[in-house]
Amino acid sequence: MVEAHIPHLEIPIGRLDIDQGSELWKAFIPKVREACERHGCFFLKCDKFMPMNLFEEMFKALESLFHLPEETKRKYTNPNLFHGYLSTPLVSTYESFGINGTTHLDVAQAFTNLMWPDGNSNFFEVLNTMSSKMLELNLIILKLIFESFHMKNYYRLHCENNSGIFRMIKYKVPASNDSPIGLVPHTDKNFLTILCDNEVHGLEILCKDTIWAPLMIPKGSFIVFVGDSLKAWSNGRLHAVKHRVMMREKKVRYSCGLFLTPKEGVNVEVPEKLVDEDHPLLYKPFNYSDFMAFFASNYCEEALQVYAGA
Ligand SMILES: O=C(O)CCC(=O)C(=O)O
Numbered sequence: 310m311v312e313a314h315i316p317h318l319e320i321p322i323g324r325l326d327i328d329q330g331s332e333l334w335k336a337f338i339p340k341v342r343e344a345c346e347r348h349g350c351f352f353l354k355c356d357k358f359m360p361m362n363l364f365e366e367m368f369k370a371l372e373s374l375f376h377l378p379e380e381t382k383r384k385y386t387n388p389n390l391f392h393g394y395l396s397t398p399l400v401s402t403y404e405s406f407g408i409n410g411t412t413h414l415d416v417a418q419a420f421t422n423l424m425w426p427d428g429n430s431n432f433f434e435v436l437n438t439m440s441s442k443m444l445e446l447n448l449i450i451l452k453l454i455f456e457s458f459h460m461k462n463y464y465r466l467h468c469e470n471n472s473g474i475f476r477m478i479k480y481k482v483p484a485s486n487d488s489p490i491g492l493v494p495h496t497d498k499n500f501l502t503i504l505c506d507n508e509v510h511g512l513e514i515l516c517k518d519t520i521w522a523p524l525m526i527p528k529g530s531f532i533v534f535v536g537d538s539l540k541a542w543s544n545g546r547l548h549a550v551k552h553r554v555m556m557r558e559k560k561v562r563y564s565c566g567l568f569l570t571p572k573e574g575v576n577v578e579v580p581e582k583l584v585d586e587d588h589p590l591l592y593k594p595f596n597y598s599d600f601m602a603f604f605a606s607n608y609c610e611e612a613l614q615v616y617a618g619a
Pocket residue numbers: 476478492497504506512552554564566
């Protein structure tokens with residue numbers, strides 16, 4: 310198997326909130342744009358903003374979370390689609406928590422107290438810190454993408470006060486006679502995903518429509534994926550790459566991702582500027598929650614095209 314060659318990008322400065330108009334940031338924008346057009350994903354490194362021990366603490370925290378008894382984990386319910394505690398008999402290796410709002414202290418605290426009624430301040434702290442930093446990174450990359458189209462105003466429309474979903478995932482080692490599938494092939498449906506793992510590899514992307522290539526996320530880095538909603542917004546200019554998880558290593562895999570979704574009540578719609586003779590309109594405007602509801606009841610790999618294709 311050949312490993313996928315996708316760009317390794319590095320956040321140019323340690324503090325994300327300062328001088329975003331600087332030459333360093335300006336030089337970074339076309340790299341992000343090119344990676345999103347050509348590959349639909351890239352590795353992102355940001356050592357100064359994401360200390361290595363935070364990753365280590367996070368994966369320790371995930372181990373203790375998934376170690377809790379099944380009935381405790383089931384206490385976390387959430388009415389939103391694909392949120393809450395999910396463990397499906399269809400893919401027996403997979404379980405996950407999808408939580409919105411962990412960047413707010415009260416939400417992170419409530420979740421921690423539900424799992425550990427006697428408290429677990431370590432878990433609470435790492436959950437809140439990691440998800441907040443990943444949200445900040447996700448937002449800055451999305452902002453740069455809108456800027457690369459000279460459409461900064463879409464950032465305000467889609468991203469302000471948007472905290473996305475934090476997903477924590479465990480993949481068990483499959484029994485030797487079981488399929489190695491951990492997560493079925495899919496494109497992410499949201500705008501932009503940023504994800505890291507505990508260095509137990511398994512993530513693969515589909516290259517040239519035919520070849521599945523492993524992606525080894527470097528230690529202390531993230532993978533960033535363009536989702537279907539951003540592909541649709543860009544009128545197909547950005548690529549949403551298909552990916553899956555195959556559990557070929559005989560080790561438990563943990564990953565966590567911050568999935569930035571379109572804001573409730575704001576439709577995903579191609580800006581007029583992105584439609585012309587060479588780029589006819591490819592997608593009709595859609596509401597993200599309706600798209601998710603469609604996807605939940607009509608699972609297919611080409612859901613965006615089927616649901617919103619013009
Ligand atoms: O766990 C991973 O590495 C991938 C997860 C993923 O693709 C997803 O949750 O959409």
